[in-house]
Amino acid sequence: MFFAPLAVAAILGSTGWIAFVLAVRLCGAAPASRRWAAAAIMAYWIASSLFLALAAFHAFRVAVVIVLLGTTAAVVHVRVGRPADAARVFRRDLRRLRKVTTRLFRGWHMLIAVPMCGIVAVVALRGLAFPPLAWDSLTYHLVRAGRWVQAGGWWPLHAPDAWGYYEYYPPGGDLIWAWAMLPGRGDTFVAPAGLIVWLSAGLGAFAAGRALGARRSNALAAAAVAATVPAVFNYVNSAYVDTTTIALVLLAIPFLQQCTRPRPGPAPVLAMASLALASGVKIVALPMLVLSAAWILIALIIRTGGARAALVYVAVGVAAAAPGLYGYARAWIERGSAFYPFGLTIGGVELFAGNPERILLHSGQLFDAPVFCAWDFLTDMFVARIHLGITHTGLGPLSVLIAALGLVAAGRLTIVQRQALLVGLLLAWVASVLWGTFSPGELAARTFWALPSARFLALPLALLAVLASVLRALWVRCVWWVLLGVHLLMMVPLSWSGAQAAAFGETLVIALAALGGSVLAWRAVRCRGGVAPAAALVAAVLCLCAAALERTRGSFRYRIYADATDGTAWDVDRLEPDYAAAWPIWQRFDQPRGHRLAVAAGWDGIGHNWYLYPLMGRRVQNVLIYETPIQDGSILDYRNMEEIVARADAAAWLERLLASRVGFLVTLAPDTLEWAWAIQLPAIFPPDVEGAHPFHRTYRFDPEAARRTLERTARHAGSSPDSSGGPE
Numbered sequence: 001m002f003f004a005p006l007a008v009a010a011i012l013g014s015t016g017w018i019a020f021v022l023a024v025r026l027c028g029a030a031p032a033s034r035r036w037a038a039a040a041i042m043a044y045w046i047a048s049s050l051f052l053a054l055a056a057f058h059a060f061r062v063a064v065v066i067v068l069l070g071t072t073a074a075v076v077h078v079r080v081g082r083p084a085d086a087a088r089v090f091r092r093d094l095r096r097l098r099k100v101t102t103r104l105f106r107g108w109h110m111l112i113a114v115p116m117c118g119i120v121a122v123v124a125l126r127g128l129a130f131p132p133l134a135w136d137s138l139t140y141h142l143v144r145a146g147r148w149v150q151a152g153g154w155w156p157l158h159a160p161d162a163w164g165y166y167e168y169y170p171p172g173g174d175l176i177w178a179w180a181m182l183p184g185r186g187d188t189f190v191a192p193a194g195l196i197v198w199l200s201a202g203l204g205a206f207a208a209g210r211a212l213g214a215r216r217s218n219a220l221a222a223a224a225v226a227a228t229v230p231a232v233f234n235y236v237n238s239a240y241v242d243t244t245t246i247a248l249v250l251l252a253i254p255f256l257q258q259c260t261r262p263r264p265g266p267a268p269v270l271a272m273a274s275l276a277l278a279s280g281v282k283i284v285a286l287p288m289l290v291l292s293a294a295w296i297l298i299a300l301i302i303r304t305g306g307a308r309a310a311l312v313y314v315a316v317g318v319a320a321a322a323p324g325l326y327g328y329a330r331a332w333i334e335r336g337s338a339f340y341p342f343g344l345t346i347g348g349v350e351l352f353a354g355n356p357e358r359i360l361l362h363s364g365q366l367f368d369a370p371v372f373c374a375w376d377f378l379t380d381m382f383v384a385r386i387h388l389g390i391t392h393t394g395l396g397p398l399s400v401l402i403a404a405l406g407l408v409a410a411g412r413l414t415i416v417q418r419q420a421l422l423v424g425l426l427l428a429w430v431a432s433v434l435w436g437t438f439s440p441g442e443l444a445a446r447t448f449w450a451l452p453s454a455r456f457l458a459l460p461l462a463l464l465a466v467l468a469s470v471l472r473a474l475w476v477r478c479v480w481w482v483l484l485g486v487h488l489l490m491m492v493p494l495s496w497s498g499a500q501a502a503a504f505g506e507t508l509v510i511a512l513a514a515l516g517g518s519v520l521a522w523r524a525v526r527c528r529g530g531v532a533p534a535a536a537l538v539a540a541v542l543c544l545c546a547a548a549l550e551r552t553r554g555s556f557r558y559r560i561y562a563d564a565t566d567g568t569a570w571d572v573d574r575l576e577p578d579y580a581a582a583w584p585i586w587q588r589f590d591q592p593r594g595h596r597l598a599v600a601a602g603w604d605g606i607g608h609n610w611y612l613y614p615l616m617g618r619r620v621q622n623v624l625i626y627e628t629p630i631q632d633g634s635i636l637d638y639r640n641m642e643e644i645v646a647r648a649d650a651a652a653w654l655e656r657l658l659a660s661r662v663g664f665l666v667t668l669a670p671d672t673l674e675w676a677w678a679i680q681l682p683a684i685f686p687p688d689v690e691g692a693h694p695f696h697r698t699y700r701f702d703p704e705a706a707r708r709t710l711e712r713t714a715r716h717a718g719s720s721p722d723s724s725g726g727p728e
Contacts, residue, residue, distance in 0.1 A: 024089050033254070123233075129500075144167075212419070214470045234572055237571055248278035253466065255274070284456070362441055409471050561583035588689050675697065687700075
């Protein structure tokens with residue numbers, strides 16, 4: 001961890017410079033907002049492409065990555081563009097940014113800018129101080145990313161219940177967290193990566209507004225409103241992937257607008273690449289990609305005057321889109337449907353089957369006759385939990401104003417500015433998201449999970465905010481500032497348990513020491529010894545502070561998880577206390593030496609109870625394995641317990657545990673068949689520790705005792721452990 005800041009700087013610096021030089025080469029004469037949007041798309045594309053290439057050979061290792069990126073950055077700097085031009089453009093853009101920032105902190109603008117920057121800084125420090133606390137991150141987002149870091153590439157986890165479809169979710173969002181976990185081999189830099197993704201979403205909204213013709217101040221206000229919607233900003237530290245989708249969709253808009261011009265240049269390729277990467281994060285962007293590909297083809301035929309040039313553009317665009325479509329290709333090969341685990345039904349005819357458990361869950365069939373209530377849904381979207389002192393993760397109480405302004409602006413752009421083609425495409429995007437959210441197959445998202453599902457509607461709201469940025473009336477500017485004021489209140493973090501406050505205080509001291517020490521070191525050494533010694537001293541200061549930060553995070557990690565069990569510590573939502581009560585087990589296995597852990601958890605009614613990520617340890621040093629108890633090796637969902645009991649075989653399960661070389665068995669709540677077998681075979685599974693909840697248990701696995709039992713089973717038919725045993 002000591003040298004992790006240097007690895008982060010090398011990876012970010014190399015990737016950023018490659019992307020910027022390519023953006024200057026491709027969009028050198030374009031406005032600065034479009035050039036930086038192109039750089040952001042290139043950075044995402046480089047991260048996705050390089051990960052996919054290295055993962056295929058299990059070579060996703062920090063040393064390999066730094067060498068490849070450093071070498072590529074040097075070649076691109078010298079060969080692709082003129083170094084002096086890129087550096088000059090970079091310095092010029094920084095001067096412009098400084099001027100804009102100076103204006104924001106003068107006059108009445110500072111009434112919003114100062115507290116907003118302060119809250120962003122507080123949230124960023126919370127991300128550095130606290131372990132991951134968001135539900136989906138503990139169940140699968142960071143589990144997938146951590147396993148990829150462990151293996152240096154793809155390493156699927158085939159397990160029952162929700163993991164039957166977790167494994168086939170598009171990987172594009174979680175690979176960003178894999179990049180963040182790579183330098184320090186842990187989650188220290190996951191939250192800062194989320195902050196970078198959030199900033200890129202703001203950049204996309206600003207660039208899109210400017211491309212549509214908005215004034216700089218209006219585009220900036222609309223971008224700030226879109227980025228501070230509670231369903232966007234309050235997920236910054238969550239390691240969820242919705243903000244990544246929003247960023248990539250918004251970054252594509254400036255280049256779609258350029259496709260309507262006679263000489264579109266590289267715009268079609270950049271737009272296709274950005275939308276494909278968004279599709280590789282969440283399937284919600286896939287209809288947008290398909291609609292946009294057809295739209296681009298038509299626009300190019302109209303503007304270029306022929307289909308041949310248009311088809312060349314589309315061919316290059318498809319090649320650029322390939323990294324975003326990997327997950328769909330894998331699902332097609334392994335499951336027979338590119339859309340798996342999602343189903344596709346048109347006109348009542350099922351074209352592609354989805355994961356059965358996911359379909360039952362999201363359609364509400366696993367619950368007791370859910371009934372959609374529009375009033376309850378709207379309450380969750382706009383004002384839920386505000387009066388309870390709990391973080392609001394909906395759309396905010398005034399978001400309806402954003403939608404109204406966006407629709408008015410759509411009419412203006414269509415009639416006055418004659419941008420009907422682009423406006424129609426953006427409204428089709430909005431309609432596609434709404435159609436999916438309000439489809440019968442997502443009934444549970446509108447009833448049981450209405451508030452968490454608000455993040456799915458943040459994308460169409462951001463699109464409408466971008467459209468609204470073109471309105472120039474004074475009263476519209478007043479609405480923007482009112483919205484920003486309301487969002488400012490929603491941004492304030494509300495979770496401050498005792499452990500969280502103490503961890504934040506120590507992290508703040510470390511951050512101030514890093515900042516102050518770096519400034520003093522730079523000023524003291526640069527004037528005497530030059531840039532290189534000053535940079536080396538600053539790097540040493542940052543490495544020392546990173547080591548101190550890691551100690552702080554380690555000392556408070558499980559105290560915060562204990563508070564989460566009590567409901568006093570949370571991120572976007574409270575964890576389930578019964579499941580978070582496994583934290584003593586998480587702490588027990590967080591040792592310098594990693595372990596191989598066989599894991600199982602019972603059926604809780606929805607299958608989202610596998611809090612696996614904390615079991616991997618701070619350094620993702622523990623390997624998690626699921627071994628099926630079914631005799632023929634198939635994996636059955638634990639909701640089918642009767643079938644599992646009928647087809648289970650303890651001897652076959654023990655053989656699989658021996659082959660996997662596991663050291664411990666971890667059974668999580670609710671009770672499982674594996675737990676029942678461990679109780680029946682104490683010689684093979686000596687008890688180890690229990691969690692704060694008695695249903696969480698760990699057992700040592702004695703391989704010699706298991707072999708003796710299997711040998712006796714082979715010699716004496718009928719003396720095997722009772723394969724029908726299990727929870728009553």
